[in-house]
Amino acid sequence: MVTTAPDGTKDITTPLTDADVESLRAGDRVRITGVMYTARDAAHGRLFPLIEKRERLPIDVYGAIIYYTGPSPARPGDVIGSVGPTTGSRMDKFTPALLKLGLKATVGKGHRGQAVKDALRQYKGVYMGAIGGAGAVLSEFVKKAEVVAYEDLGTEAIRRLEVDRFPAIVINDCHGGDLYQDGMKAYAREGA
Amino acid sequence: MRDIHVSAISDAVKKLCMEANWELESDMLRAFDRALTTERSPAGKHVLQILKENAQLAKTKRIPYCQDTGFVVCFVELGQDVHVTGGPLYEAINQGVSQGYKEGYLRASIVRSPFDRVNTGDNTPAVIHLDVVPGAAMKIMVMAKGGGCENRSKYKMLTPAEGVQGVKEWVIECVRTAGPDACPPLILGVGVGGTFEKSAILSKKALFRELGSPNPDPTLDALEKELLDKANRLGIGPQGYGGDTTAFGIHILTYPCHITSLPVAVTIECHAHRHKEVTL
Numbered sequence: 001m002v003t004t005a006p007d008g009t010k011d012i013t014t015p016l017t018d019a020d021v022e023s024l025r026a027g028d029r030v031r032i033t034g035v036m037y038t039a040r041d042a043a044h045g046r047l048f049p050l051i052e053k054r055e056r057l058p059i060d061v062y063g064a065i066i067y068y069t070g071p072s073p074a075r076p077g078d079v080i081g082s083v084g085p086t087t088g089s090r091m092d093k094f095t096p097a098l099l100k101l102g103l104k105a106t107v108g109k110g111h112r113g114q115a116v117k118d119a120l121r122q123y124k125g126v127y128m129g130a131i132g133g134a135g136a137v138l139s140e141f142v143k144k145a146e147v148v149a150y151e152d153l154g155t156e157a158i159r160r161l162e163v164d165r166f167p168a169i170v171i172n173d174c175h176g177g178d179l180y181q182d183g184m185k186a187y188a189r190e191g192a
Numbered sequence: 193m194r195d196i197h198v199s200a201i202s203d204a205v206k207k208l209c210m211e212a213n214w215e216l217e218s219d220m221l222r223a224f225d226r227a228l229t230t231e232r233s234p235a236g237k238h239v240l241q242i243l244k245e246n247a248q249l250a251k252t253k254r255i256p257y258c259q260d261t262g263f264v265v266c267f268v269e270l271g272q273d274v275h276v277t278g279g280p281l282y283e284a285i286n287q288g289v290s291q292g293y294k295e296g297y298l299r300a301s302i303v304r305s306p307f308d309r310v311n312t313g314d315n316t317p318a319v320i321h322l323d324v325v326p327g328a329a330m331k332i333m334v335m336a337k338g339g340g341c342e343n344r345s346k347y348k349m350l351t352p353a354e355g356v357q358g359v360k361e362w363v364i365e366c367v368r369t370a371g372p373d374a375c376p377p378l379i380l381g382v383g384v385g386g387t388f389e390k391s392a393i394l395s396k397k398a399l400f401r402e403l404g405s406p407n408p409d410p411t412l413d414a415l416e417k418e419l420l421d422k423a424n425r426l427g428i429g430p431q432g433y434g435g436d437t438t439a440f441g442i443h444i445l446t447y448p449c450h451i452t453s454l455p456v457a458v459t460i461e462c463h464a465h466r467h468k469e470v471t472l
Contacts, residue, residue, distance in 0.1 A: 072259045072299040081297055082259040087340045087373050110373030131431055132375035133464040134242050135259040136250040154311055155299050180372050183434020187233055188427030
């Protein structure tokens with residue numbers, strides 16, 4: 001579900017539908033409440049062969065959000081350690097297949113390739129950015145964290161995070177919008 | 193001869209690793225404040241504000257500023273009158289890294305082989321650059337180098353004819369292609385001259401200079417300022433959301449080079465610029 005707060009911020013509650021995704025535009029500030037699954041290079045590397053063989057995945061990606069992160073270890077008594085985003089483009093190889101299975105959103109940082117942007121349009125998906133390097137601040141929005149698959153991968157295991165108003169911004173929407181292009185165009189000056 | 197026991201080296205490295213990850217140096221904090229006064233983009237200002245809060249929170253809670261607690265790059269300037277006792281120097285440094293990362297709740301991000309990719313579990317080994325210098329002191333400089341920005345670092349062998357203009361164009365091209373992926377605002381370490389590997393090492397070492405301090409060479413200082421101005425005209429801005437603060441600084445180190453060569457290496461560093469040093 002997506003609702004709009006008076007200040008224009010969009011509140012996203014998981015799981016997401018096609019209509020939810022269609023309501024999001026590049027540049028929208030969002031707050032995510034509900035569940036996000038963490039997965040980065042190594043976890044994607046294990047999910048991909050399962051998808052190719054049409055086997056059951058260890059998580060249900062339908063309507064879900066994947067957050068590209070590998071958290072630092074939690075101190076005793078803390079829910080999680082520092083938990084900022086990693087570069088999304090390293091997962092480009094795997095993302096279209098996951099979107100095809102019904103994944104609705106990914107959260108990371110940095111450019112995505114054209115194949116991912118095309119898949120966002122085709123399967124109704126959205127790519128959001130969390131502030132890279134703000135891992136300490138972002139840890140405050142994680143209320144619960146548990147490893148649900150590939151524990152042997154350590155920081156790269158798949159974790160189920162319960163988040164409350166986790167802040168992000170829409171980078172690539174399902175309509176072809178791209179915040180990185182728009183932002184750069186708006187602020188570029190002569191003489192670069 | 194002055195004896196330095198390996199345990200003193202391990203202890204120093206352990207402390208540097210933990211503190212570098214928990215507490216940004218004051219030169220970085222000043223850079224955030226400076227940028228907040230000049231940044232036009234509301235989204236960019238918001239990012240800078242959050243990053244300041246992030247630095248404060250990390251320091252207070254003693255948790256890493258960024259979850260990518262980096263590859264430990266360690267420059268050692270070893271006085272030739274120092275005698276390291278009690279064991280091998282490199283083992284002592286790696287022991288310090290291991291203890292610092294385990295006891296400091298820092299992420300283990302190093303795999304033992306680029307092919308089988310099994311995590312070593314304690315962020316060892318470090319990348320160690322050793323220089324032997326006159327004197328009886330030992331300076332240890334530690335950087336926790338993030339992977340995302342490191343992946344955007346680049347090298348190019350220019351021709352002497354391409355000259356300083358070619359260097360300028362290449363450095364700006366590196367900023368452009370790093371873009372949002374490398375977590376701007378960026379800091380660039382630029383190594384010009386020497387050989388293929390020498391320029392790369394210089395590009396790392398250049399990052400240790402205090403941010404905002406002038407290059408001791410006036411010609412290079414002018415070049416750095418010109419490049420920084422150009423980089424900040426690209427419009428990439430904090431996190432790539434658009435804005436004026438694409439880079440906080442560009443630091444250049446040079447070395448003599450062969451009549452046929454003009455090597456230029458650019459290490460891209462993100463705003464999580466975690467560096468600490470100590471002299472034993």
